[in-house]
Amino acid sequence: MAGPLDFIKPFADMLPVITPVGKSQKVTFPEKQKYTLMVLGLFLAFSQVPLFGIQSRSGADPMYWVRAILASNRGTLMELGISPIVTASMILQLLVGAKILRIDQNVKEDRETYQAANKIFGILLTLAQAFVFVISGMYGNVGIIGGIFIIAQLLVAGVLVILLDEVMSAGYGLGSGTTLFITTNVCETIVWKAFSPMTVNNGGGAEFEGCIIALFHLLFTRNPFYAITHALFRSELPNIMNLVATGAIVVVATYLQGVRVELALSVQNMREVTTTYPIKLFYTSNVPIMLLTSFTSNVFFISQLLHARLGGNPIISLIGKWGEVGGQISPIGGLVYYLSPPHSLLAILYDPVHFVLYTLILVSACALFSRTWIGVAGNGPKDVLKQFKQEKRNIKGLTETSSQLTILNKYIPTAALLSGITVALLTIIADLLGAIGSGTGILLAIGTCTQYVEMLEKEQVEQFAE
Numbered sequence: 001m002a003g004p005l006d007f008i009k010p011f012a013d014m015l016p017v018i019t020p021v022g023k024s025q026k027v028t029f030p031e032k033q034k035y036t037l038m039v040l041g042l043f044l045a046f047s048q049v050p051l052f053g054i055q056s057r058s059g060a061d062p063m064y065w066v067r068a069i070l071a072s073n074r075g076t077l078m079e080l081g082i083s084p085i086v087t088a089s090m091i092l093q094l095l096v097g098a099k100i101l102r103i104d105q106n107v108k109e110d111r112e113t114y115q116a117a118n119k120i121f122g123i124l125l126t127l128a129q130a131f132v133f134v135i136s137g138m139y140g141n142v143g144i145i146g147g148i149f150i151i152a153q154l155l156v157a158g159v160l161v162i163l164l165d166e167v168m169s170a171g172y173g174l175g176s177g178t179t180l181f182i183t184t185n186v187c188e189t190i191v192w193k194a195f196s197p198m199t200v201n202n203g204g205g206a207e208f209e210g211c212i213i214a215l216f217h218l219l220f221t222r223n224p225f226y227a228i229t230h231a232l233f234r235s236e237l238p239n240i241m242n243l244v245a246t247g248a249i250v251v252v253a254t255y256l257q258g259v260r261v262e263l264a265l266s267v268q269n270m271r272e273v274t275t276t277y278p279i280k281l282f283y284t285s286n287v288p289i290m291l292l293t294s295f296t297s298n299v300f301f302i303s304q305l306l307h308a309r310l311g312g313n314p315i316i317s318l319i320g321k322w323g324e325v326g327g328q329i330s331p332i333g334g335l336v337y338y339l340s341p342p343h344s345l346l347a348i349l350y351d352p353v354h355f356v357l358y359t360l361i362l363v364s365a366c367a368l369f370s371r372t373w374i375g376v377a378g379n380g381p382k383d384v385l386k387q388f389k390q391e392k393r394n395i396k397g398l399t400e401t402s403s404q405l406t407i408l409n410k411y412i413p414t415a416a417l418l419s420g421i422t423v424a425l426l427t428i429i430a431d432l433l434g435a436i437g438s439g440t441g442i443l444l445a446i447g448t449c450t451q452y453v454e455m456l457e458k459e460q461v462e463q464f465a466e
Contacts, residue, residue, distance in 0.1 A: 021171030029459045036173040047078040055140025066297045068441040071181035077157035084125035126158030183448040186441040193238035211238040245433035264396040283415035288369035341431040363424045370420025381408035
């Protein structure tokens, strides 16, 4: 392969590699479960190990709004979470889709070079983000030696996360490592905000952070009417309505996961045998919102850094102004303000222009990403038809390639477009209702859980067939 990735080849052998599962090698379902639990256990352990040498981790958190989505935990080895992996993968796959990088996945050398490039790019992004975190003063005045030591810790942790994700993608675990980490982080956030035993001073006295525990505590210590209304609608801490909104989004998204059109397929030379090919409403799953979140998180962080250093510059202010809102650093002006979601229904009344522009940007971007992604990921009509031919299957009643392609062109691009729009609208609604874990995080978690349920059902069918 000749192209921009040629310079990667000399470094490929220097990288740690997880050998993929071979065609003759079989990893049983119980073994995959063990590997998955091992990977998850290590990731959770890293999420609890504090960074050594930081001077401060208190005050407003500039990354609070994306931590659940990026599986990040402040002040620990998992400070960066999966951000470098996702960003590296997103950029490389978009370059491949735009034909700037030419990769033939059927050629082993091309495939290995691409994987090496993905890994090297992820490591470089880890190093760059760690450096920016340190020089931005996020950990206090740590000095040159302290800063180098913190960067080294984040770099090692980033490499370990890349390898853990590779264990999963190599076929030893169930699904993807990145989606597993996000799902775990989102579920942990929901459970913690429902049952956290930590107490927080909320103006009127100490209250439990967990909304369910707070409800029962208030019922026993305060007037019942006050206890119920306060637990339902308290603003500075998780409340019962946030939990109800989370449950409602979970139910709706789970239902929509099952909406699909099934194409009947016949097997060549076996007319009595029929199968189906499902084209789901969530055809591209949560890829569009994940790509957009990865992009905006990097734009937001760069904008924060520029505002902190050059806040008085009119060009920097045009890009983004930042201030403390509700105890957290949030965009309050500039272009990035219109990329950030309004977090309540009252925010719409306060600034309807922000809501309209944000909705238009999010829906349009997700639809565009989703429509483009099917070509990048090899899920477009031509790719699906090629898969049918390899499996010696045809759409029932059709044998000509052109007629089958017409049917696939009718359903797949439409499903991809609707997938992006639906995911964007669900994300907006979840954020407006105050769902715990953010709308994006909840949708990612539901998609992953649905995938695991389908894997389990498939395994049970295979065991029964044996």
